[in-house]
Amino acid sequence: MLLDIQARVKQVLRATIRSLWSIDPPDVILNQTPKIELGELASPVSFELARQIKKPPRIIAGELIARAGKIDGVEKMEVAGAGYINVFLDRAAAIRGSRLGAFATEAGKVIVEHTNINPNKAAHIGHLRNAAIGDTFVRILQATGRKVEVQNYIDNTGVQVADVIVGLQQVQKKTLDDVRRLIGDPSVKFDYYCWDVYAGVTPFYESHDPKHALRAQTLKEIEEGGNDTARMAETVSMTIARCHLRTMDRIHVHYHLLPRESDILHLKFWDYAFRQLREREAIFLETEGKNRGCWVMRLEAEGYDEDKIIVRSNGTVTYVGKDIAYQLWKLGLLDQDFKYDLFDEKQNVWVTTSSDGRPDHPAFGRGETVYNVIDVRQSYLQNVVRQGLIGLGYEEQARRSIHFSYEVVTLSPACAEQLGIAISPEERKRPHIEVSGRKGQGVKADDLLDTLESEARTEVQQRNPEFTPAETAETAHQIAVGALRYFLLKFTRTAIIAFDFKEALNFDGETGPYLQYATVRGNNIVNKLREVQPDFDFGRVHQLLDNPKFAVFLNEANDIWELLYMTLRLDEIAQQVIMTLEPATLAKYAFTLAQRFSLFYHRYRIISEEDPERRLFYLLVVDLVRETLTKALDLMGIQVPRRM
Known part of the structure; x- marks a missing residue:
């Protein structure tokens, strides 16, 4: 495994620094070299040491290399430029080692909360970006051996649900029975129906209720429960949540748990958080101004005053207040737990409940680390939640509750x-x-x-x-799914995306179909060989790994080694995504690998190669690359078609 070799190089260089100069070594950084002819890795550590040791970096690099000795997986090290240490891998050993490696699994559960669509209308393209980013991150964490729990928060007591209820009751004049009949009508797409209802509420407020008194009253009734308004909100929100699950299933996104906001209130999670916030004086009761009667977070950071409100003057709790209680539960900081029911047996999705629930549920919550995939427009609100945790004395846990932000999608x-x-x-x-x-x-x-x-x-x-x-x-x-998911992932998460059909579906260029086609091409080469030689023993291909000719072939063709070296970097790329929260790194890596694979199979005769051992070598290259491309695509939630 390439990460193991890098770890050994760093360890040896640090030990050598201590041995030579009796000092604590600085961080040993390993970068990729600009050209494979210069080696695979380069360290600038000599420049850092030069300030302490008072020697030229080239001299320091030479002394380090001379003392370091042989490193497993490394062919040699050389001084380069003004004092870089260039590392040349033992190519054959690196490939063989990659077949045996595995990640060192970190302890503790990771909770990833993503998608989080307000259950008041159909999902839209922006929700697809959230889901694609969150699901890809989950897949990468799982591939590195982490235990991951995926949660999709259902805000079933919020403003958006209240607004669609106002639209149904006041604009559409629907009763609870009317809504149930609509849901049962197979000709009605209920999430689409509510999309139009929601859009019609804004002009209704402007003409009939500019102060949003109906919204406030509806929110209050939903929170209190036990009335037709609350029952309608429950029916609407959970029906639309099922619609959302079906939509996300189309792009291979799934969840373990749907935590419902209503249960945070009904099970008194919020009451506990509110008492703690008051006792710690993290919030205060505003006695004057427009926020009079509201409980407000003590926060000096810039932002809208209404975003700091935790409890409104009418006693209803804001999204931020409920999210503080939710974060406490996710991090295992509450002495309480939800009750649970199985929501979707086919997808094995559970949902929180305030009623009896089922005793055979999995263990949820108590995350060591929590990632909250929420768009960048919610950054200030997420900071308010973070300040709430800090105000309660949970600074370390607040550090481990991470806002995984991203920009919006346009057309x-x-x-x-x-x-x-x-x-x-x-x-x-x-x-x-x-x-x-x-x-x-x-x-x-x-x-x-x-x-x-x-x-x-x-x-x-x-x-x-x-x-x-x-x-x-x-x-x-x-x-279609490959085109969509790759398009949503290939841009850095801080970039605003303008989605375009023609660009996304192009079989050439930086697209999902291009990557799928490259992988299918690799599969077709193997399938064609089996057609030409039905009795071909494919096991002979991987036996070449132990043949001395394997190292000869690798060392004589830098372009092929550069391609294979890229396949070794998939684990390193996965770790980069986790450290930087940037899935675009994986997308760019996969595209570059597909490009170089395309150059390889256009440059070399593979099946028609006359030298039997060299043909085995080319087939091994094809097999290693197609295997890596398949893994990279799977990490992005993209399947490989049988043919294209």
């Missing part, structure tokens, strides 16, 4: 028009079109996926007319 003008969104001539000139669920301007996730699958189906039919309808549908789905 390219062409994409917006293709989805039927009316845009003005002025908007057509803009780089992106912003969307708003409250205004009803947006792209429903299922509509986007349907369009992607339709476009992909046309391409698959043209390329593979012999496919059955079922094969066409399956392949189109895999390509």
